Amino acid sequence: MASSKTVCWEPTGLPYDVPPKWKKSKKSSGPHSGGEGEVTKICLNANEKMTAVIKVYTYDTRTRKMRAYREITALKTLKDLTNVSHLYSADTNIVTNVPDNLSDTLKDNYATFWAIMTNIEGVTLKEFVTKRYKHPQGFSLLDALTLTEKLLYIVKTIHAMGVVHRDLKPDNIMITYQNYGDPIEKAEIFVIDFGLAYIKTQENIDIDWSEYDRTDDVVTELGDSLGNRWYRVPQLDKHDIIKMTAKEKNDLFHVIRRSSTIDASSICAIFFWMLTQIVPQTNRDKDTNLAPHQRESANIKKKIDQTISNITGLSNAESQMLAKRLQLYLMTTFDKGFEFADRQWTIEQLNYRLQLIRNTLESLKTASSLLETLEDVSDALIKLGDTASSAVPSPYEIRSPLDKAASAFVFAKTRFIENHQRGYKWTDGGCQWSDDVNHMVERKHYDTLTYYLLNQNWSIIVCFTANVNETGQSVFLSIGSIVHGLYIGIPIGEYATNSNSLDKSDIYTNFERELKNLIHLICKRKASTR
Numbered sequence: 055m056a057s058s059k060t061v062c063w064e065p066t067g068l069p070y071d072v073p074p075k076w077k078k079s080k081k082s083s084g085p086h087s088g089g090e091g092e093v094t095k096i097c098l099n100a101n102e103k104m105t106a107v108i109k110v111y112t113y114d115t116r117t118r119k120m121r122a123y124r125e126i127t128a129l130k131t132l133k134d135l136t137n138v139s140h141l142y143s144a145d146t147n148i149v150t151n152v153p154d155n156l157s158d159t160l161k162d163n164y165a166t167f168w169a170i171m172t173n174i175e176g177v178t179l180k181e182f183v184t185k186r187y188k189h190p191q192g193f194s195l196l197d198a199l200t201l202t203e204k205l206l207y208i209v210k211t212i213h214a215m216g217v218v219h220r221d222l223k224p225d226n227i228m229i230t231y232q233n234y235g236d237p238i239e240k241a242e243i244f245v246i247d248f249g250l251a252y253i254k255t256q257e258n259i260d261i262d263w264s265e266y267d268r269t270d271d272v273v274t275e276l277g278d279s280l281g282n283r284w285y286r287v288p289q290l291d292k293h294d295i296i297k298m299t300a301k302e303k304n305d306l307f308h309v310i311r312r313s314s315t316i317d318a319s320s321i322c323a324i325f326f327w328m329l330t331q332i333v334p335q336t337n338r339d340k341d342t343n344l345a346p347h348q349r350e351s352a353n354i355k356k357k358i359d360q361t362i363s364n365i366t367g368l369s370n371a372e373s374q375m376l377a378k379r380l381q382l383y384l385m386t387t388f389d390k391g392f393e394f395a396d397r398q399w400t401i402e403q404l405n406y407r408l409q410l411i412r413n414t415l416e417s418l419k420t421a422s423s424l425l426e427t428l429e430d431v432s433d434a435l436i437k438l439g440d441t442a443s444s445a446v447p448s449p450y451e452i453r454s455p456l457d458k459a460a461s462a463f464v465f466a467k468t469r470f471i472e473n474h475q476r477g478y479k480w481t482d483g484g485c486q487w488s489d490d491v492n493h494m495v496e497r498k499h500y501d502t503l504t505y506y507l508l509n510q511n512w513s514i515i516v517c518f519t520a521n522v523n524e525t526g527q528s529v530f531l532s533i534g535s536i537v538h539g540l541y542i543g544i545p546i547g548e549y550a551t552n553s554n555s556l557d558k559s560d561i562y563t564n565f566e567r568e569l570k571n572l573i574h575l576i577c578k579r580k581a582s583t584r
């Protein structure tokens with residue numbers, strides 16, 4: 055790897071502006087070099103037991119500088135999270151020479167960037183899984199599932215802080231553990247390398263991400279960095295931008311390339327790799343057009359059979375049925391994981407899918423006799439009651455046009471109940487958009503409206519829809535319902551999304567009128583199909 059022309063090295067082997075109290079650690083296994091720099095173990099001159107790592111961002115192109123800047127910004131944002139890499143904090147000296155703001159970062163006169171980070175005493179996920187496969191303990195489906203769940207949990211927390219990693223792969227995940235033979239539950243996962251991260255909280259503050267993403271080099275950057283390596287998620291595929299409409303470009307730069315589904319897709323690919331040890335690379339093979347799991351279905355089946363053969367007390371028929379179910383669950387998990395960009399798992403959806411697989415595996419372990427009956431589960435649901443879940447906005451979220459539309463709908467729903475004391479009820483008074491990414495700028499929410507009249511009542515499911523226009527400057531609201539297979543939709547109106555123009559009382563008047571119209575049409579439809 056060529057070093058930057060501006061780098062100045064001390065005889066210690068560290069860049070000249072690193073505080074002199076640091077030196078390379080003798081235990082250093084040599085620099086780990088990835089795409090953007092070199093990571094070397096260092097220690098204090100005064101106390102060799104005090105170790106850290108230094109990441110030197112060897113290239114000094116704009117793109118590389120941006121990566122350094124993004125990584126440092128992400129690490130500062132995530133400083134309170136465990137299980138991610140951290141800037142070395144037990145230190146009053148500087149721990150990085152990456153400037154605090156973007157314009158200084160991009161100036162020419164800066165030397166090679168570096169950052170000192172806490173040493174994670176472990177190995178990469180790549181090394182861990184590879185070694186574990188060779189160990190007598192082996193690496194089972196349950197092991198893969200457990201590590202995937204742990205990873206997903208950490209990534210979910212990272213997302214909640216407004217950061218999307220965008221480069222998750224076995225080299226960028228570290229594992230700490232005692233012995234290779236230990237149960238997998240004991241292994242801890244750390245997410246590292248935030249050089250490609252998208253940081254939501256930086257929007258409107260000091261980085262104009264939209265401008266940055268518009269420049270050509272990010273296209274090359276994301277394409278290059280993920281292109282021929284471990285796995286390129288379809289959301290980061292290269293596009294022929296010249297042929298795209300304004301709306302398509304807007305979706306690509308502002309939604310798809312920043313989507314947290316990117317990390318969900320990578321987690322799915324990592325899960326696949328842990329089961330098969332096959333590097334997925336892309337979601338479709340150039341020649342056969344097959345997805346990685348379709349090429350490896352026999353391997354996946356073998357893994358399932360191994361798992362089932364370790365369970366005692368199952369009849370042949372039971373084993374076969376459970377193998378079939380697991381096969382179906384896993385293959386459809388990867389069907390979606392290796393889908394097109396706009397049909398990917400969200401983190402939450404993937405989380406539930408992993409739970410389904412775990413529940414199935416655990417029911418296997420204990421044999422089917424302990425499976426809960428449908429009535430058991432239904433009883434549990436009754437006990438939970440109708441919880442009107444109101445979306446609690448994350449302090450890191452910027453209020454998007456869709457957030458504003460949601461709160462306008464919540465307002466209208468609440469006001470409707472207040473104004474009609476005779477007996478209406480929503481099952482879910484809130485408005486949480488369905489976690490469906492098929493439409494990048496359209497979201498739906500469903501709620502049941504019930505009307506009570508003495509001993510009688512009727513219920514309808516109302517679908518609330520918000521559509522944001524191309525520029526994000528207005529949102530179109532509508533309501534609707536499906537009656538005997540026909541969707542009846544009614545527009546409420548188009549509202550500007552800036553300042554207070556999504557005026558709630560105006561929406562309410564229209565909402566009530568259109569709800570009445572909707573019920574009237576439902577009534578007609580029902581009468582006509584009797």
Ligand SMILES: Nc1ncnc2c1ncn2[C@@H]1O[C@H](COP(=O)(O)OP(=O)(O)OP(=O)(O)O)[C@@H](O)[C@H]1O
Binds near residue numbers: 139171174178221247
């Ligand atoms: N905090 C850390 N503690 C211990 N080892 C680390 C740490 N950070 C990185 N490493 C090691 O260094 C390797 C490279 O680090 P990192 O992924 O951050 O940089 P990179 O690969 O050069 O960047 P990129 O993958 O974006 O090109 C890792 O795979 C890991 O082996």
Ligand SMILES: [Mg+2]
Binds near residue numbers: 089226
């Ligand atoms: Mg890396």
